[in-house]
Amino acid sequence: MSTNRAVRIHGKNDIRIEDLPIPEPQENWVQLRMSTVGLCRTDVHLYDEGRVDHIVINKPITIGHEISGRVSKLGQGVTDLNVGDRVAVDPLRSCGGCHQCSRGRSNICRQLHCSGVLHADGGFATYMVAPAKTCYKIPDNMSMEEGAMMEPLSVGVNGVKRARMVEGDVVVVMGAGPVGLFAMQAAKALGASRVMMVDINPKRLELALKMGVSQVFKPTVHLSNPKAASEELKAALGDEADLCIECSGAPGVVDLAIHSCRPGGKVMMLGFGEMAMKVHVGMAAVREIDILGSFANLHNYPECIRLVSEGKINVRSAITHRLPLENVMDGINLVRSGESVKVVINCDDC
CATH class of the missing domain: 3.40.50.720 (NAD(P)-binding Rossmann-like Domain)
Structure with a gap:
C-alpha cells in the first residue's frame, strides 16, 4: 500500500478519513503497521468538542491512543526491536529533562506529547511512527486486541x-x-x-x-x-x-x-x-x-503485560464491539450512546 489511510480530526464535529504519506521513522524510532486500536471516550470528546479541557485541536491530528501494531521498519540506532515484533505502544512521550521528568513524574511533563491526543499522530491509521522506547513487545499468548488494552489497563x-x-x-x-x-x-x-x-x-x-x-x-x-x-x-x-x-x-x-x-x-x-x-x-x-x-500512566506497561499474560487480569471481556477503520463514526456513536463497553478498531485491513 502506497498511502497511509488515517482518521483525522480537524476540529469540532470535523472528522475525515484521509490518505496521507507513509511516515518514515527517525533515529531511535520505529515505523509500525497498525493492528488493533481502542476507541476511548477522549476520542469522542475531541470529536464532539474539538478539545478535552486544556487540550485543543488547533491543527489536524490522527486520533487513537490505545495502540497495538507490528514493527514494519527500524530507524537508525534501534537495537531492542526487530521488524515483525508485536508491540503495545505507550502513547506518552516526555521531554526527559524538565522539573517533573527529573523527579520521576514524566507522565505530567510540561512538554508532554501523547499519540493521538496531544502534539502527535496516533494509531487510527495504516501506519504510524513512535519512539522505540515506547514500544513494548507482547508475548505469544497475548492477542493484539489485548495489546491495545494495555493503555486503559495502565x-x-x-x-x-x-x-x-x-x-x-x-x-x-x-x-x-x-x-x-x-x-x-x-x-x-x-x-x-x-x-x-x-x-x-x-x-x-x-x-x-x-x-x-x-x-x-x-x-x-x-x-x-x-x-x-x-x-x-x-x-x-x-x-x-x-x-x-x-x-x-x-x-x-x-x-x-x-x-x-x-x-x-x-x-x-x-x-x-x-x-x-x-x-x-x-x-x-x-x-x-x-x-x-492520577493522569494516564507512569511506566506501567511491563507490569500490565505481565498481569495479562499470566492470566491475573482479563481485559478481553471488556471488548464488546469490533469495527473496521472506515466505520469509526459508528464506534463514536456507540461510545456516546453507552451501548458499548469497549470498542476496538481493526486497522489490519485498512
Missing part, C-alpha cells in the same frame, strides 16, 4: 499504585466502564481483600461479576444526598472503604466516595467529569481522607 494500574493501596484493603470502584473494570482487576491483582463495583447499569455490573469483582452495588439513593447514599453503600459493603476509586466522572460521585471512606482512607479520581465540583473537602480534611488524582 490507567487503572497507575491509579491503584498512586493511591498506595495496602494489601488487604477494602476497595470500592465507582463506575463500571473500561477503566473502572480494569482498575477493579488491578486492585484485586495487587492485593485488595475485597473490591465492590458500583454502577447504575445492571449490564455493566453483570460484566464486572464475570470479570471477578467481589460484589456489585446499584445505588437507589440520589447523590444529591451524599451522606444517605454513602450509608446505603456502606450497608451493602458491610464496612467502610479503605480506598474509593472514582471512574465514572458523574456529578456527585466524588462526594459519595468521600462519605464512603473510613477515617484515614483515600479517594482516587480517575474519571474526570466536571473540572469544578461541589464536594465536602472540609469533612475529608478533618477525617484525614486523602483526595488524589
Whole structure:
C-alpha cells in the first residue's frame, strides 16, 4: 500500500478519513503497521468538542491512543526491536529533562506529547511512527486486541499504585466502564481483600461479576444526598472503604466516595467529569481522607503485560464491539450512546 489511510480530526464535529504519506521513522524510532486500536471516550470528546479541557485541536491530528501494531521498519540506532515484533505502544512521550521528568513524574511533563491526543499522530491509521522506547513487545499468548488494552489497563494500574493501596484493603470502584473494570482487576491483582463495583447499569455490573469483582452495588439513593447514599453503600459493603476509586466522572460521585471512606482512607479520581465540583473537602480534611488524582500512566506497561499474560487480569471481556477503520463514526456513536463497553478498531485491513 502506497498511502497511509488515517482518521483525522480537524476540529469540532470535523472528522475525515484521509490518505496521507507513509511516515518514515527517525533515529531511535520505529515505523509500525497498525493492528488493533481502542476507541476511548477522549476520542469522542475531541470529536464532539474539538478539545478535552486544556487540550485543543488547533491543527489536524490522527486520533487513537490505545495502540497495538507490528514493527514494519527500524530507524537508525534501534537495537531492542526487530521488524515483525508485536508491540503495545505507550502513547506518552516526555521531554526527559524538565522539573517533573527529573523527579520521576514524566507522565505530567510540561512538554508532554501523547499519540493521538496531544502534539502527535496516533494509531487510527495504516501506519504510524513512535519512539522505540515506547514500544513494548507482547508475548505469544497475548492477542493484539489485548495489546491495545494495555493503555486503559495502565490507567487503572497507575491509579491503584498512586493511591498506595495496602494489601488487604477494602476497595470500592465507582463506575463500571473500561477503566473502572480494569482498575477493579488491578486492585484485586495487587492485593485488595475485597473490591465492590458500583454502577447504575445492571449490564455493566453483570460484566464486572464475570470479570471477578467481589460484589456489585446499584445505588437507589440520589447523590444529591451524599451522606444517605454513602450509608446505603456502606450497608451493602458491610464496612467502610479503605480506598474509593472514582471512574465514572458523574456529578456527585466524588462526594459519595468521600462519605464512603473510613477515617484515614483515600479517594482516587480517575474519571474526570466536571473540572469544578461541589464536594465536602472540609469533612475529608478533618477525617484525614486523602483526595488524589492520577493522569494516564507512569511506566506501567511491563507490569500490565505481565498481569495479562499470566492470566491475573482479563481485559478481553471488556471488548464488546469490533469495527473496521472506515466505520469509526459508528464506534463514536456507540461510545456516546453507552451501548458499548469497549470498542476496538481493526486497522489490519485498512
